[in-house]
Amino acid sequence: MTDIRIRPAVAGDDDALLALDTISWDSSSGFPSFREKHRETFFDERTTPETIVVAELDGVVTGYSRLVPKTPIPENSHVLGIFGLAVHPDARGKGVGEALVRGTIERAREKGAHKLALHVFSVNDGARRLYERCGFRVEAVLRDELLVDGEYVDDVLMAVFL
Numbered sequence: 001m002t003d004i005r006i007r008p009a010v011a012g013d014d015d016a017l018l019a020l021d022t023i024s025w026d027s028s029s030g031f032p033s034f035r036e037k038h039r040e041t042f043f044d045e046r047t048t049p050e051t052i053v054v055a056e057l058d059g060v061v062t063g064y065s066r067l068v069p070k071t072p073i074p075e076n077s078h079v080l081g082i083f084g085l086a087v088h089p090d091a092r093g094k095g096v097g098e099a100l101v102r103g104t105i106e107r108a109r110e111k112g113a114h115k116l117a118l119h120v121f122s123v124n125d126g127a128r129r130l131y132e133r134c135g136f137r138v139e140a141v142l143r144d145e146l147l148v149d150g151e152y153v154d155d156v157l158m159a160v161f162l
């Protein structure tokens with residue numbers, strides 16, 4: 001049986017999260033411009049341990065989500081966003097993603113958010129199914145919003161009310 005644990009990140013997770021993030025994204029899920037950027041650390045000014053929810057599978061850091069305000073606008077402060085979510089390729093299909101999303105929803109609730117939003121590439125079918133399973137619904141589709149490896153991709157905006 002697999003043991004999945006969801007917990008807040010700590011500074012000591014940096015190496016594991018950097019390694020995980022480096023191999024977890026491809027053209028159907030992430031921005032090439034970000035993937036190709038050389039990084040020495042996972043955490044930075046915008047991605048602090050306080051913004052990260054970690055998933056451990058059998059005691060090993062296997063996934064993370066990044067929970068931040070959707071915008072810096074005070075009138076929008078009741079809306080948080082999942083801006084970053086990844087599970088190690090070798091650990092997919094075991095429920096880690098779902099546990100992470102559900103754990104992140106819970107954390108957003110604890111923070112008093114009214115709504116949790118996210119963006120997902122239209123071609124990222126697996127992630128879209130995962131978000132639907134966890135209660136997210138499509139709010140808008142921005143057509144041809146991104147140009148990824150020479151192909152136009154729609155940006156799908158999803159949200160769940162807390």
Ligand SMILES: CC(C)(COP(=O)(O)OP(=O)(O)OC[C@H]1O[C@@H](n2cnc3c(N)ncnc32)[C@H](O)[C@@H]1OP(=O)(O)O)[C@@H](O)C(=O)NCCC(=O)NCCS
Pocket residue numbers: 024025026028029030085086087088091092093094095096097098099119120121124126127129130
């Ligand atoms: C999207 C992503 C986070 C999903 O993570 P995951 O851990 O594989 O998610 P889950 O295991 O909860 O669900 C994946 C599938 O496994 C199935 N599954 C879950 N637990 C299972 C189990 N114990 N046994 C068999 N199948 C299982 C789910 O039903 C789901 O099936 P589906 O794809 O047919 O809908 C992961 O693929 C990833 O990191 N992708 C790259 C980054 C990315 O796309 N991030 C989102 C950007 S918006």
